[in-house]
Amino acid sequence: MILAGHGVARTGASGALSAFAQRFEIPVATTFMGKGVISDRHPESLGVIGFMRHDYENFAFDQADVILSVGYELQEFAPIRINPLKDKTIIHLNTFLPDVDAHYDPQVSIIADIPVALQGLHAALEAALGEATMADQSVANAALIRGLLRDELQSGQKSDDFPLKPQRVVADIRAALGDEDIVLADTGAIKMWMARLYPTYSPLSCIVSNGLSTMAFALPGAIGAHLACPDKKILAVMGDGSFLMNSQEIETAVRENIPLKVLVWVDNSYGLIKWKMDIEEGAHDSVDFGNPDFVQYAQSFGAQGYEVQSAEQLLPTLRQALSESGVSVIACPVDYAENMKLVEKLGELTIAL
Numbered sequence: 001m002i003l004a005g006h007g008v009a010r011t012g013a014s015g016a017l018s019a020f021a022q023r024f025e026i027p028v029a030t031t032f033m034g035k036g037v038i039s040d041r042h043p044e045s046l047g048v049i050g051f052m053r054h055d056y057e058n059f060a061f062d063q064a065d066v067i068l069s070v071g072y073e074l075q076e077f078a079p080i081r082i083n084p085l086k087d088k089t090i091i092h093l094n095t096f097l098p099d100v101d102a103h104y105d106p107q108v109s110i111i112a113d114i115p116v117a118l119q120g121l122h123a124a125l126e127a128a129l130g131e132a133t134m135a136d137q138s139v140a141n142a143a144l145i146r147g148l149l150r151d152e153l154q155s156g157q158k159s160d161d162f163p164l165k166p167q168r169v170v171a172d173i174r175a176a177l178g179d180e181d182i183v184l185a186d187t188g189a190i191k192m193w194m195a196r197l198y199p200t201y202s203p204l205s206c207i208v209s210n211g212l213s214t215m216a217f218a219l220p221g222a223i224g225a226h227l228a229c230p231d232k233k234i235l236a237v238m239g240d241g242s243f244l245m246n247s248q249e250i251e252t253a254v255r256e257n258i259p260l261k262v263l264v265w266v267d268n269s270y271g272l273i274k275w276k277m278d279i280e281e282g283a284h285d286s287v288d289f290g291n292p293d294f295v296q297y298a299q300s301f302g303a304q305g306y307e308v309q310s311a312e313q314l315l316p317t318l319r320q321a322l323s324e325s326g327v328s329v330i331a332c333p334v335d336y337a338e339n340m341k342l343v344e345k346l347g348e349l350t351i352a353l
């Protein structure tokens with residue numbers, strides 16, 4: 001297995017990684033922050049690892065003997081999730097020495113320029129293997145795991161429930177943006193849904209704050225992304241808690257004529273904290289709060305405000321906001337009853353992948 005972290009994106013190693021995985025038929029899972037370094041259309045792409053429960057991709061790691069870790073840092077997620085029994089052989093490739101713990105204690109560390117090192121490994125393996133392939137059971141797993149993720153997304157896409165299912169919101173964001181456009185997914189339950197399900201086709205096209213997981217990065221992050229990539233569509237996707245932490249920066253975007261677009265998932269709660277309390281304690285407390293009228297709030301800054309009132313309104317509203325000039329805020333009610341349903345579903349997952 002290859003574990004691809006944020007370093008692959010930072011060093012522009014996506015092409016070298018994708019070619020390496022394709023030639024030697026090695027499945028690749030990315031971290032949340034590495035999301036997009038291998039296209040979800042690539043035959044070896046497995047999706048994202050790092051969710052708080054045993055997700056589909058974990059079953060592939062369970063079967064791996066060797067993990068080639070490329071551009072991964074320990075702070076991206078706890079390696080106990082992919083090496084719980086400490087029995088994997090780990091090869092670490094990054095531009096700096098690994099931080100180690102009991103579950104991430106590499107047998108080999110390659111400290112190098114990542115694309116150059118991958119090309120070197122590619123050539124050496126090519127010479128060693130000749131025409132042989134490394135095809136085995138795990139190749140079939142990649143297709144199966146991708147199928148499970150696709151099914152989850154498609155089931156949500158068809159749901160007309162209101163408040164909207166998170167899967168429906170993810171599917172509509174995907175439909176509103178092009179392959180090279182940029183979505184910034186803030187920290188919260190929202191990040192779990194976006195990281196797991198949002199299909200990504202190019203590096204840094206779904207930017208996630210993980211590791212320290214600072215809430216509210218997406219709104220100023222989207223202002224920065226506009227300055228760096230003025231020709232792309234850019235969407236900040238945030239929970240209502242995160243939005244209210246620094247939505248005053250809407251004023252900056254209005255004043256500087258930056259066409260900031262923000263989609264707020266409204267659940268009147270710190271959804272991720274509620275979710276974690278429900279998992280750990282079976283109950284939650286003191287995580288709910290009230291919200292302003294988001295339309296009037298946006299308008300008070302001189303921005304455009306929208307409130308989604310049915311499932312079918314979301315996609316046209318997103319398209320409208322992304323095509324108009326100026327700053328736009330869309331408030332969309334979401335139904336996080338899906339959170340615990342997902343945990344229950346993953347808990348029951350015993351399929352032999």
Ligand SMILES: Cc1ncc(C[n+]2csc(CCOP(=O)(O)OP(=O)(O)O)c2C)c(N)n1
Nearest residue numbers: 188189190213215239240241242270271272
């Ligand atoms: C600055 C900061 N404060 C607190 C936290 C802890 N934290 C992580 S997620 C979360 C709740 C997020 O709520 P919201 O933005 O509404 O998103 P939701 O989980 O509802 O999707 C909190 C308090 C954090 N990661 N960063």
